[in-house]
Amino acid sequence: MKKILALLLALCMVFALCACGSSEPAAEDAAPAEDAAAEAPAEEEAAPAEKVRIGMVTDVGGVNDQSFNQTSWEGLQALDPEVFEVNYLESKTDADYQTNINTFIDEGYDLIICVGYMLADATREAAEANPDQLFAIIDDSTIDLPNVACLMFAQEQASYLVGLVAGSVTESKVVGYVQGMVSDSMNLFGIGYITGVLEACPDAQILQYNVNNFGDIAGGSTAAKDMITKGADVIYHAAGGSGIGVISACDEEGIWAIGVDTDQASLAPDHVLTSAMKRVDVASQDISKAVAEGNFTAGVHMYDLSNGGVDLAPTRDHIPAEVLEVVEAAKTAIINGEKSVPTSVADCPQFTLAE
């Protein structure tokens, strides 16, 4: 009897512990989960075939990465639930990509959106093996197949705009730039940013650092603090999760940080100047709608300033009005084709990380 009592007590404690421990993620998950649960039964009543089913495969960052995967999923969730059924599968390891893609293929999804260039090889393989299945991949342009749409972003344009902002607001004339990894596509961030900074402030010194990791928060923080001691008063990062460290370091030291990919103002509302946004959500919505309307097109879909695919984040309260005017003018000039942002290292000798 005593033992049963003890067991019950232990059970209570465990429940209490579990409840405390996981209330936060549970709450986070509850919202999308409920949405999906609400959709599922409705979908069973109506003829399932009428809905367009969109499956999204995340990279190892997971769906709550406060970046790409999350934005893209939020975009999909905002789609009309009457027309679309959306779902995601998270990848825990590199080996999960193929399994997750195959799960959606087996389930008969209409379109599979693969988030991030890490999935390029798995996507190519699956697309070759299943020529009738439609795919979209974000941030990769290497797949040239009739059933794959490559959603690309002009990251140099967004970076150029934040570079203008950074060059205009810096007082010490020292700005920082932290990059997550050196690759042709990542380098575009640095090239755009540096071009922008130098245009706004020709004698600015630009400190550059490559963390060589997208998930190293401590590394990002160390890099930013180093730049701050060297006098930087604005730091831009294109370093995924490592950038969270950059922003928190700037927040601690009281200087400006510039976010990337999504509006990162929520990470440090007082010290995030703005963010260079890539509208991954718009891109995933567009391709989903295209599939629904039957006009899916393969090949590279370029999202840039002209179609609203990249831009400054909506959070611009900390930017002086005259700087915003400069930015808007530059934006119009780029859209009208009067101005172009360099895309190769050769055109931006000040960018030193590629060496």
Added chain:
Amino acid sequence: MDKKKNVFTIIAETRIIHILLSILLGFAVGAFFLLIMGLDVGAAYGRLISSVTSVKGFSYVVVYSIPYIMTGLSVAFSFRTGIFNIGSEGQFVMGSMAAACIGILLGQLPSAILIPLCFLGAMVVGAVWGIIVGFLKNKWGINEVLSMIMFNWIAFYLSNFIAGIPAIHSDGTAEATKNISENASTLLSKELIADLGLCPTANWGILVALLMTIIAWLIIDKTTLGYRLKAVGFNKTAAEYGGINVSRSILTALAISGALAGLGGALQLMGMGSRISVFSSQEGYGFAGIVVALMGCSNPFGAFFAGIFYGALIYGGSKLNLVGAPTQLINVIVGTVVLFIAISVIFQRLKYVHINKKPKAAAVQSVKEGDDK
């Protein structure tokens, strides 16, 4: 002696029941959370079961379970020899990287030579990774748990470093190694996969895992080597008094444990991944091995089945999103199962103390036994 044997049989008998009960309770707690979130428990668990019971689903489960079986075996083996091998994560990573290097650089060799070479390389590197820790323990008495956790990170960054070397790094845009040569792949032939309706990554690694399970069991239970290792695990001082070289036994145990984890890395790479990505976080195969070893009662065959069960949870769990349930549910279930297993061990100790009112020495031994399991 009769009394003592009796108690051990009680433990051996009740443990399986306790494990099953813990698993059941884990699912109950999972259901509880699903209810709190207002989700359909039947749909979620139905999906979990249906996605692992089809032929294709089960072949996925088997493929997914191979690394868990191997790290589970590795940890179980170390538990039986009185060491807590929390370093199987690093040994797994190193083994996997060794196999990748061999599979990429010596890709021209025929399968019959290349595959055993990859296995061997992975086992040797995994064993070395374990031996270093054992050496630190023997030489300077550094706690093996601490150094193992650090060695996990050394392996992590070393693997990322090696993946960045031009000869190994992918030619394309991927932040990963090149794919290993097809000669090093353990995949079943495409025709066979199509005929049997298996998953595209179906491979024969499971047979190696089964073989290793049998070998681990033979070593632990049927050889003098195993007897020596276990004796050191039960009581170091007594073993030394009995003429066993304790330092060497610890090294041997860690080497075997590390080799098992390293081979797990090779099997995972050659059967499923075929490349190693630049890690941004630990993949956790080694840590999962601790759970598997616990669920398998530190018995090699137990670890084999627990590994398959764990693989089923991971694979089936990844599909939960499709019915609107969060995949994190699996973590809740696994965490709860481990908690209840830990609780059940305490209950067994209480029971033991209850039965044996006076013999203290035996009680100490039983507590040790509990630790080892």
